[in-house]
Structures are given as C-alpha cells and as structure tokens.
Amino acid sequence: xxxxxxxxxxxxxxxxxxxxxxxxxxxxxxxxxxxxxxxxxxxxxxxxxxxxxxxxxxxxxxxxxxxxxxxxxxxxxxxxxxxxxxxxxxxxxxxxxxxxxxxxxxxxxxxxxxxxxxxxxxxxxxxxxxxxxxxxxxxxxxxxxxxxxxxxxxxxxxxxxxxxxxxxxxxxxxxxxxxxxxxxxxxxxxxxxxxxxxxxxxxxxxxxxxxxxxxxxxxxxxxxxxxxxxxxxxxxxxxxxxxxxxxxxxxxxxxxxxxxxxxxxxxxxxxxxxxxxxxxxxxxxxxxxxxxxxxxxxxxxxxxxxxxxxxxxxxxxxxxxxxxxxxxxxxxxxxxxxxxxxxxxxxxxxxxxxxxxxxxxxxxxxxxxxxxxxxxxxxxxxxxxxxxxxxxxxxxxxxxxxxxxxxxxxxxxxxxxxxxxxxxxxxxxxxxxxxxxxxxxxxxxxxxxxxxxxxxxxxxxxxxxxxxxxxxxxxxxxxxxxxxxxxxxxxxxxxxxxxxxxxxxxxxxxxxxxxxxxxxxxxxxxxxxxxxxxxxxxxxxxxxxxxxxxxxxxxxxxxxxxxxxxxxxxxxxxxxxxxxxxxxxxxxxxxxxxxxxxxxxxxxxxxxxxxxxxxxxxxxxxxxxxxxxxxxxxxxxxxxxxxxxxxxxxxxxxxxxxxxxxxxxxxxxxxxxxxxxxxxxxxxxxxxxxxxxx
Amino acid sequence: xxxxxxxxxxxxxxxxxxxxxxxxxxxxxxxxxxxxxxxxxxxxxxxxxxxxxxxxxxxxxxxxxxxxxxxxxxxxxxxxxxxxxxxxxxxxxxxxxxxxxxxxxxxxxxxxxxxxxxxxxxxxxxxxxxxxxxxxxxxxxxxxxxxxxxxxxxxxxxxxxxxxxxxxxxx
Numbered sequence: 037x038x039x040x041x042x043x044x045x046x047x048x049x050x051x052x053x054x055x056x057x058x059x060x061x062x063x064x065x066x067x068x069x070x071x072x073x074x075x076x077x078x079x080x081x082x083x084x085x086x087x088x089x090x091x092x093x094x095x096x097x098x099x100x101x102x103x104x105x106x107x108x109x110x111x112x113x114x115x116x117x118x119x120x121x122x123x124x125x126x127x128x129x130x131x132x133x134x135x136x137x138x139x140x141x142x143x144x145x146x147x148x149x150x151x152x153x154x155x156x157x158x159x160x161x162x163x164x165x166x167x168x169x170x171x172x173x174x175x176x177x178x179x180x181x182x183x184x185x186x187x188x189x190x191x192x193x194x195x196x197x198x199x200x201x202x203x204x205x206x207x208x209x210x211x212x213x214x215x216x217x218x219x220x221x222x223x224x225x226x227x228x229x230x231x232x233x234x235x236x237x238x239x240x241x242x243x244x245x246x247x248x249x250x251x252x253x254x255x256x257x258x259x260x261x262x263x264x265x266x267x268x269x270x271x272x273x274x275x276x277x278x279x280x281x282x283x284x285x286x287x288x289x290x291x292x293x294x295x296x297x298x299x300x301x302x303x304x305x306x307x308x309x310x311x312x313x314x315x316x317x318x319x320x321x322x323x324x325x326x327x328x329x330x331x332x333x334x335x336x337x338x339x340x341x342x343x344x345x346x347x348x349x350x351x352x353x354x355x356x357x358x359x360x361x362x363x364x365x366x367x368x369x370x371x372x373x374x375x376x377x378x379x380x381x382x383x384x385x386x387x388x389x390x391x392x393x394x395x396x397x398x399x400x401x402x403x404x405x406x407x408x409x410x411x412x413x414x415x416x417x418x419x420x421x422x423x424x425x426x427x428x429x430x431x432x433x434x435x436x437x438x439x440x441x442x443x444x445x446x447x448x449x450x451x452x453x454x455x456x457x458x459x460x461x462x463x464x465x466x467x468x469x470x471x472x473x474x475x476x477x478x479x480x481x482x483x484x485x486x487x488x489x490x491x492x493x494x495x496x497x498x499x500x501x502x503x504x505x506x507x508x509x510x511x512x513x514x515x516x517x518x519x520x521x522x523x524x525x526x527x528x529x530x531x532x533x534x535x536x537x538x539x540x541x542x543x544x545x546x547x548x549x550x551x552x553x554x555x556x557x558x559x560x561x562x563x564x565x566x567x568x569x570x571x572x573x574x575x576x577x578x579x580x581x582x583x584x585x586x587x588x589x590x591x592x593x594x595x596x597x598x599x600x601x602x603x604x605x606x607x608x609x610x611x612x613x614x615x616x617x618x619x620x621x622x623x624x625x626x627x628x629x630x631x632x633x634x635x636x637x638x639x640x641x642x643x644x645x646x647x648x649x650x651x652x653x654x655x656x657x658x659x660x661x662x663x664x665x666x667x668x669x670x671x672x673x674x675x676x677x678x679x680x681x682x683x684x685x686x687x688x689x690x691x692x693x694x695x696x697x698x699x700x701x702x703x704x705x706x707x708x709x710x711x712x713x714x715x716x717x718x719x720x721x722x723x724x725x726x727x728x729x730x
Numbered sequence: 731x732x733x734x735x736x737x738x739x740x741x742x743x744x745x746x747x748x749x750x751x752x753x754x755x756x757x758x759x760x761x762x763x764x765x766x767x768x769x770x771x772x773x774x775x776x777x778x779x780x781x782x783x784x785x786x787x788x789x790x791x792x793x794x795x796x797x798x799x800x801x802x803x804x805x806x807x808x809x810x811x812x813x814x815x816x817x818x819x820x821x822x823x824x825x826x827x828x829x830x831x832x833x834x835x836x837x838x839x840x841x842x843x844x845x846x847x848x849x850x851x852x853x854x855x856x857x858x859x860x861x862x863x864x865x866x867x868x869x870x871x872x873x874x875x876x877x878x879x880x881x882x883x884x885x886x887x888x889x890x891x892x893x894x895x896x897x898x899x900x901x
Contacts, residue, residue: 594779640781682780685833686790686799689780695790695797703778703792 048089049142050334052098053135055082057405060131063124064408071112071119079127080109086134088260098137101152104159105130111163123162128409130155183216184254186243187268192236194264201241207257208243216247246272335435337395345391352384393583396436400478400487401429403442407449407476414453420460421471422453428478433485436581440557441487444550448489448573449474451547456493456571466568468492484559484601485579490572496565498522523563523571527551555710557581558599560658584679584706586696588672589655592642595704596668597677597696602709604656604663606671611650624654624665631656634712635667639691657709666712679706747849753878754821754838757809760878761838762845762871767823767883769833771841774818788837793822802837812839825887834887845873852880 059082062075083106090099105127111117133155137147190201209217220242227238245254251269258267359377362370404426411424457463457472464470477488498519505511505525517525527547554561558578565571578584578601586597587606614622614633622633633654636642654665677696682689682705693708751762777789777800786805790797800820804812812818817840824833852869866885871878 640779642779642781680795680797682790682797684830685797686780689783691781695778697792697795697797701792703790703797705778705780 045093045142046334048093049138050336052086052089052138055086056131056135056138058082060128060409061405063127063131064412066119066124068119068121068124073113076109076113076119080106080113083109095141097147097149097152098134098141101130101134101137101156104156104163105134108159108163126155126158126162130159183244183246183248183272184251185270185272186245186254186258187240187270188243188258188265189240190237190261190265192238194237194261196235197261197264199261199264201237201239201261204257204261205241205243208245208254211253211257212245212247212249216245218244218246220244244272335396335398341391341395345388345395348384348388348391352381352388355381355384393434394432396434396582397432397579398435398438399430399432400438400485401426403438403445404429404476404478406442406446410446410449411453411474414450418453418459420453420457422457423471423473425473425475426477427475431478431480431485433577433579434581437485437557437577437579440553441575441577444553444561444575445476445487445489447550449476452489452491452493452571452573456491456495458494462494466494480579481576484576487575487577488572489575490570492570495567495569495571496523496526496563497567501525523565526563527561558584558601560601582679583676584696585674586677586706587655587674588698588704589636589653589668590670590672591636591640591668594642595672595698595702596636597704597706598655598657598666599693599706599709600674602657602659604658606653606655609652609654611652614652626656626663626665629663631663631665633665633667636707636712637667637669639712657712659709659712664709664712666707677704677706748846749849750844750846751878751880752821752844753842754819755840755842756804756807756838757812760842760876761803762847762878762880763821763823763883763886765844767825769822769824772820772822772835774814774820774837791820791835793833793835796833798822798833798835800835800837804837804839823883823887825883827887832887836886845878847871847873847878847880855879 059079062079062082066072066075083102087099087102087106090096090102108117108123109127112119112123133151137152140147188201194201205217205219222240222242223238225238225240226232232238254269258265261267355377359374359381362374362377366374407426408424411422415422452474453472457474458466458468460470463472473492475488475490477490479486501522502511502517502525505522505528506513510525510528511517527550551561554575554577558581560576561573563571563573584597585600587600587603589596589598609624614624617623623630624633652667653669653671654667655671656663656665677698679694680696682692682695689705691708691711692705693711694706695703696706698704750765752765752768753760753762755761775791777791779789780787780799783789786802788800788802790799792798804810814837818837819841820835820837821841822833822835824831826832852871855867855870866882868880868882868885871880
C-alpha cells in the first residue's frame with residue numbers, strides 16, 4: 037500500500053490559505069484593550085493546523101516558521117503574555133510571509149528563506165524577553181544537564197484521537213538510545229473489568245531520560261498529543277530519584293490491560309509511516325514538473341447543494357425511464373401523458389441547471405475579506421483614518437466573476453482612499469468627521485449583481501477633470517458636457533487627475549483598465565459624485581459567465597444572439613429615416629441623439645448591401661462609448677443561452693464573443709457588442725470595406 | 731533473414747514504425763491520415779457560418795456540446811469545389827496541442843479504406859512548388875498500384891491555425 041501524498045497537497049494549500057485568511061481577519065478585528073480569548077484561540081488553531089499539515093507533507097520551512105508563530109500565540113493564549121500592537125503587526129507580516137511561502141511551494145518552487153528567517157528572529161527576540169521566569173524549562177536556557185523526567189497523564193480519549201503512546205515512547209527511544217529511557221507505568225486508575233473499555237486510556241506514565249538531550253527534541257515527540265495529555269517535563273537536576281523499575285514489564289502489562297487492538301496496530305502503522313516518508317521524498321522530487329497543477333482551482337461545495345443535485349438527477353432518471361417506456365409502445369391515446377412527461381422533463385432540466393449554477397456561486401465576502409487589511413495598511417501609509425463598512429457580504433456570485441472582479445475592486449478602493457478621501461486636516465476643516473468612511477455594498481438587482489464602492493470624501497472635481505481632459509485632448513475645448521458626463525470622463529484611457537504620482541494610484545492607467553476588466557465580464561461601471569459629499573462607483577455584473585440572457589435575431593437566415601443586457605431598445609424604422617453621413621456610414625436621429633447605424637449583414641460579410649426593403653428592424657445597443665443601432669432582418673425570441681468557447685477549437689473572431697447551441701442542436705454565435713463598436717471605425721474612414729475573401 | 735523477422739513481427743502486431751491510415755477521396759486522389767487522429771466520421775450537415783472567415787472554413791457545428799470548426803479540405807487544397815452529396819463526409823480529427831486538445835472537422839468527397847503502412851514504405855514527396863500546402867504532405871506511398879498521399883495531421887491543424895492568424899493580421 038502506498039499513499040501518494042501529493043494528491044492531498046492541493047487540499048493542504050487551500051486549507052492553509054483559508055487558515056491564513058482566518059488569522060488575518062481575526063487579527064484585524066482584534067481589540068487590544070479587550071482581547072477576546074476565543075479570538076486568540078481561533079488564530080492559534082489556524083496556525084496549528086497549518087503547522088501540522090506542513091509537517092505531515094514535509095514542507096519543513098513552513099512548519100518550522102509556523103512553529104515560532106504558534107509559540108508566541110500559545111503564550112498569549114495561556115495568559116503568559118498580553119497581546120500588543122507590535123505583535124499584531126508581526127503576526128500580520130507572518131501571515132503575508134506564509135502566504136508567499138505557500139504559493140511558492142504550490143508552484144513547485146523553493147520558498148524564499150530570507151524573510152521568514154528575519155521574522156523568526158523578531159519572534160525569538162520577543163520570546164526570549166519574558167518567557168524565562170514563568171517557564172523554568174525554557175529550551176534555550178534550562179539545563180540539558182542530567183536528563184529529563186516526563187510525566188505523562190493522558191486524557192481518557194487519547195486512543196480515540198488515533199494517538200498511540202507506545203509509538204511515541206519508541207520514537208523517544210530512537211532519539212535517546214536504548215539504554216537511556218526508562219518507562220514506568222501507573223495502573224492505579226484502571227477500573228474493574230466490567231467497566232473497562234478498550235477505547236479508553238486509563239494509564240499514566242513516567243518517562244525517564246537519562247541522557248543529555250535538548251528538551252525541544254523531546255517535546256517534538258509529544259507535540260501531537262499536547263492537547264490530549266497532561267504533560268510535565270522536569271529536569272532531572274531537580275527531581276529526586278524515581279524508582280528505576282522494570283519498564284518493559286510494565287509496558288507489557290499495560291498494553292494487555294488497555295487494549296490488545298492497539299498493540300496489533302503498532303506494526304502496520306509504523307510501516308505506513310515509513311512508506312509515507314518514502315512517498316514524500318518522491319513528491320518532493322516530482323514537485324518541479326507539477327507546476328501546472330497549481331492553476332487548477334477547486335471550489336468547496338456544501339453537502340446540501342450536492343444532495344439536492346443528486347435528488348434532481350434521480351428525478352431526471354425517473355422521468356427518462358417513464359418517457360422511454362412511453363416511447364417504446366406509443367399510441368395517440370397516450371399523447372397527454374407524453375406531454376405531461378415532457379413538461380416534467382423541462383422542469384427537471386431547469387431545476388438541474390439552476391442547481392448546477394448554484395454550485396459555482398460563492399458569497400462575495402470572499403472578495404470583500406481582503407479589504408480590511410488593505411484599508412488598514414493603506415490608511416497607515418497615507419496617514420488617513422478610514423473606517424471600512426461592508427454590506428451584503430452574503431450576496432452570491434459566480435466564482436469566476438468573483439476572481440476577475442477582485443482586482444478592479446482593489447483598484448477602486450485604493451483610488452477612493454488616495455483621491456476620494458481628504459487628508460485628516462482637510463476633513464476637519466471641511467467640518468467632517470475625522471475618520472473617513474468607505475462603504476462596500478453588494479446586492480442583487482434583476483439578473484445582475486451590483487457592487488458599490490462609496491466614499492464620503494471630496495467627490496469628483498468637475499472643473500479639474502474637464503481641464504485635464506481638454507489638456508489631454510480627450511474632449512474638444514468647447515463643449516457643454518453635463519456634470520454627469522464629466523464624471524464619466526475618468527474612465528477614458530490615459531486620464532489621471534492626481535497631481536503627484538504616488539505608488540498607490542495616479543499613473544493614469546487605472547479607471548480605463550477597471551472599466552475594460554468589467555466590460556470583459558459583460559458588466560458596466562458608472563460613477564456618481566457630489567462635491568464635498570463623496571463619490572460612488574457602481575459596478576453591475578451578470579451573476580454568471582456561463583449563461584447569458586440573449587435576444588435571438590435573424591440575419592440572412594443565420595441566427596445570432598445579442599446579450600440582452602446591452603440592448604437599449606428594438607424598433608422598426610423606415611429606411612428614409614436614415615441619414616447618410618459618408619458613403620458607407622449612416623446615422624439616425626433617435627429622440628435627441630444621433631446614433632450610428634451598422635448593418636450586421638455587411639459587417640459580417642454575409643451579403644452585399646441590399647437597399648430593397650423599406651422597413652428595417654433596428655436593435656439599439658449600448659456600445660463602448662455610445663449607442664449604436666444594428667440592423668437585423670428579424671427579431672426571434674429571447675432565451676437563456678449557455679456560452680461555449682469558440683476559441684477552444686478555432687480562434688477569436690472579431691465581433692463574436694462566443695457560441696451557443698440552440699434548442700434544435702445548431703450552433704448560434706453570440707455578438708460581441710464592444711467589438712462591433714470598433715468595427716465602425718474602418719467603415720467611417722473608408723467606404724470600401726475589405727471584401728470577404730471569395 | 732531480416733524480412734522474415736519483420737514479417738513475424740507484423741503478425742504479432744504492428745511494427746513500431748508502422749501505422750494505420752484512414753484514406754479518403756478528394757477529386758479522384760486518395761489521401762491518408764493517421765487513424766489515431768480520427769475521432770469519428772460524420773455525414774455532412776450545414777454548419778453555422780463564421781463571419782469574415784476564409785472560404786475554406788465552412789463554419790462550426792455542434793459536436794455533442796463542443797463547438798467544432800469545419801474546414802473544407804478540398805477548398806483548402808485549391809481543388810475544384812465539389813458538391814455536398816450523400817457521400818460527402820466530415821472526418822473529425824483531434825490533436826493535442828499545447829493549448830489542449832483541438833478538434834477540427836474536414837470535409838472530403840468520400841471515405842475510402844484503412845491501410846497499414848510502414849513508415850519506410852512512404853516516400854518523401856518531390857520538392858514541388860513553393861506551395862504552402864505541400865508542407866503538410868508527409869509522404870507518398872503506393873498501395874496496390876495506387877498512390878496515396880499521406881497527410882500530417884499536426885501540420886494540417888497547425889497550418890490551419892497559422893493561416894487563420896495571418897489572416898487576422900492582414901485584415
């Protein structure tokens with residue numbers, strides 16, 4: 037039997053990252069004046085499991101480093117020390133450091149050694165400062181003199197937790213050598229036979245080590261049972277002679293009394309242990325080529341969701357067999373039954389689809405959780421007092437969307453802190469609260485998720501923005517832009533009003549990138565701002581990337597799909613309402629604006645311009661910068677479509693964002709509005725559009 | 731001696747340098763592709779057009795949920811366009827690329843046969859013209875007095891992508 041531990045590495049990394057997140061958020065919430073014991077415990081537990089896992093998988097740098105962190109935490113937990121502000125900083129740095137080490141290891145690289153070593157030193161300085169008077173056996177100072185007496189009194193459930201004392205004794209013996217370990221066992225607590233249970237441990241031991249060994253080595257043996265045993269380490273200098281009895285006899289006796297099972301188990305377990313070691317070595321060797329594995333991500337799904345899926349699949353199978361039976365001997369009299377079966381099938385399928393989609397949904401708190409830290413660090417850096425409020429953290433959205441929205445959100449929050457919020461003196465001068473507030477809010481609206489990043493800072497300075505925009509020739513000098521339109525200018529490429537470029541923001545690659553990222557997710561972003569009151573960035577995103585609400589249209593007998601979100605309206609117009617601007621470019625007046633008109637059949641090279649029909653069907657869509665009218669032949673229905681990749685086997689097609697499969701099994705292409713928008717440009721400048729290669 | 735040994739090996743199984751080829755007909759010529767690259771053979775069905783694609787890309791079809799592009803190999807090779815008839819078939823080829831498995835359907839006149847051909851039997855194609863199409867000809871081989879043109883599937887799929895990306899640039 038050989039266990040390939042590397043298959044668990046991914047799980048270990050995920051759990052460790054989760055543990056680090058827990059540590060981080062608990063640390064940030066910690067109130068120094070009133071340190072909650074449970075908080076410290078939570079942090080300790082997280083650190084402890086990372087250490088344990090790392091040890092099991094042989095990630096020694098991590099387990100060694102975590103050990104120091106844990107030691108300090110343990111002292112705080114046991115009340116030997118009080119939490120201090122510099123501890124929190126140190127812990128936070130360790131969290132960062134561990135995160136870096138873990139991702140290095142996940143990528144199959146050696147983790148950097150410098151930073152952990154540095155932090156370790158800091159920890160050791162702290163640890164050495166005060167610990168000595170309380171613990172008389174401080175490993176660095178207490179004498180390794182004559183040996184040790186270890187009094188071990190296990191709790192009754194020791195065996196239940198899978199720990200085997202004799203293995204530890206054996207390990208200890210391996211460390212100190214055969215002659216230097218004496219084990220005395222106390223059988224006083226063993227109850228009479230009738231109430232004896234083999235799963236409980238009634239024994240106590242004294243272990244006498246008559247050799248100079250560092251206490252740490254001994255402690256390491258018992259590391260796993262610290263919580264399940266009362267352990268006492270006494271230096272032999274202080275203790276008087278304990279009776280050196282025939283240890284082996286005692287052990288023999290003890291084991292037969294406690295459980296015969298455990299003895300039988302000893303051998304196989306130790307074999308397993310060595311095998312694990314062997315595979316560990318293998319895993320380390322193969323770590324390098326496994327790099328790709330790091331990219332494959334996974335999600336944790338609650339068992340409820342899986343159960344409901346299984347239920348639905350069960351129903352689906354029933355419906356299928358019912359329909360199958362119906363199909364094998366069908367007559368018209370059973371038509372009603374067939375229809376009933378089909379509608380049941382439809383319902384099952386829809387439910388199944390919804391449930392499967394739900395699996396990918398995660399609460400947005402995963403994305404929000406990084407912000408308290410960010411705001412704290414940035415606040416210190418900028419010397420601004422900031423209060424972060426997060427609302428709607430349980431709002432769920434697709435995991436992929438969440439991953440892709442994180443960076444834009446970080447950018448927006450940084451931006452709000454740097455540019456949005458005034459400096460503390462300015463705030464006081466403006467009669468505002470000294471502490472600025474940044475609000476992150478998420479909620480569902482229709483089929484979308486809306487994320488707002490709001491600050492109560494100075495708001496956008498319209499004059500400054502306009503001046504800058506004119507300066508950079510982004511808008512003509514003479515314009516009559518409304519304040520709202522001016523606000524949207526911040527999303528133009530190469531726009532930044534920051535007077536000084538800081539390392540936080542102000543390089544002008546910012547808002548346009550944010551907007552591009554959000555548009556890539558089929559989302560939109562807008563800004564609302566009020567002078568001296570603050571500004572709010574509003575992001576709207578589809579709940580999932582896998583499904584799209586689409587409007588089916590027909591052009592030259594081909595079916596195309598418009599994303600429903602981008603459609604403003606669909607109208608029928610007469611050809612005479614079009615005005616020709618240049619040879620190939622038409623515009624139309626729609627209420628108070630002129631919108632450019634694109635014929636989909638020409639853009640896609642389906643046929644030459646056809647001027648015969650008088651009535652045109654026009655779909656007005658919101659493009660990158662402006663509205664465009666797209667001429668199609670006919671509007672078909674609206675339906676949800678599953679997005680399939682066209683690039684997987686083909687390549688990116690300009691004007692097309694993907695493909696889907698319609699009810700009849702044929703493929704329909706999904707229109708990419710923003711690239712249609714860009715296609716306008718050659719048409720505008722050049723009436724001779726490149727012909728489709730014939 | 732050597733021949734005897736080789737023959738006995740053939741009986742046991744394929745020689746290391748021996749491959750099975752699926753052959754098909756286009757404009758009267760017989761072409762062969764490595765049978766291991768063939769996923770399946772389908773009848774012709776009208777695909778969905780891809781806007782602004784080269785003419786030999788007929789479009790995409792739904793192959794059990796996967797979007798698969800269909801290339802008319804006859805047009806790709808500059809042969810006269812043949813009709814889509816009852817025997818017109820689509821051979822679905824798959825190929826591992828660095829971006830994962832790629833699937834492509836090629837349209838041919840008809841499927842012909844399966845031959846086992848040793849690599850040594852195949853002759854290098856004579857240096858013909860500068861025609862890019864000759865790049866994906868792996869070799870020529872005689873099978874019972876007929877010439878079969880062996881195609882390199884990887885090159886075929888690769889070139890198909892190359893040509894496409896070039897087109898994007900010239901666009």
